[in-house]
Amino acid sequence: MKPITLPIACLLASLCVPVAQANDDPEHLIQSCQELVGIYTKRDQQHLLAGLTTSSSEALRAGYCRGVLDEYRRTSFCAQRDWHMQAAHIADYPAFSEEQPSVETLLKQSCAF
């Protein structure tokens, strides 16, 4: 066996192992949290309104934001006790700004008071 084949074999093997990969797209998280905040605003505004005016994709996005927040709060310390406030913080961040923080930074910042 030539010495070169071993690293190649290792590389190929590592490609086949499934790795749990979190979505690291801050833009997506910001938009999703905007949907989440928007849906709850509608909910508080009028009974039944949220159900009538929310599309499936909006609901899915909102659910994604909620899931990311829940998971972060489960594993990391968060000074912000209210997840809704945290979502509002993230939603306030301009989604299409030039320099975007990573998802991790976004979540950490949103936990601060």
Next chain:
Amino acid sequence: MLERLLCPPLSAPLSQKEYGGLRIALNTLIEALASATVKGRGALKATLPPLIAMERSRADGPGATGSREHWYINPADEALIWNAIVLQGLFGVPKIAVLLIRERSERHAYVDWARQLFLDRQSVAGLGLLRQELIILLDRLVDADLCQEKLPNPFADVWPQMGLGPHKGNLLKTLASQTAALSVGDSMMAHYFNGELKQAYDKACEVVTDNALLLKYRDLIITEYQDAKEFDELLDFLR
């Protein structure tokens, strides 16, 4: 001629038994067209000539007793007869068809009325009517020369005169009952269109009807309300 007007090629001839209702209706119509109309009363009474010329003859001679009477219609009257058949189907009785052909001044009122009933208020699909054709028909009817110009046929697949289809022969009666059924659901629909889903739902729960169209709306409102309510409850649960 009637067969040529009404039967598409290769379909069963009008003489078939199942078209008895249509034959009777058409005979009544032709007779109305071929007879003179008396207009006015008292001294002003005037007799208008028949709209079409028709000759009747019964075969004479031995063995002809009880044989069928033959009616001969002038082929030049084809457009007029066609229009009369369409109008009879739409308005129900030959008398109105004759009146509309004779009196241009009467047409406006009937067209307005038909527009309200058929187009503004109803789903014409439920009655087996073609919307586009009906709109053209009503537009043309007001000032068309009914002796020359053939009106479009607004009926989707059967003539109301045949007594088949959803209206069982009487379009007006069906329309009236549908209108009545819809008024049961009027408040439900009014709430719905005003975006008051809760009130619409409350009304929908009270609606008892056989009207298919109304049942469809009722079920739609109930489903929509339940979905929205479920969503609200989920949002509250996740808070």
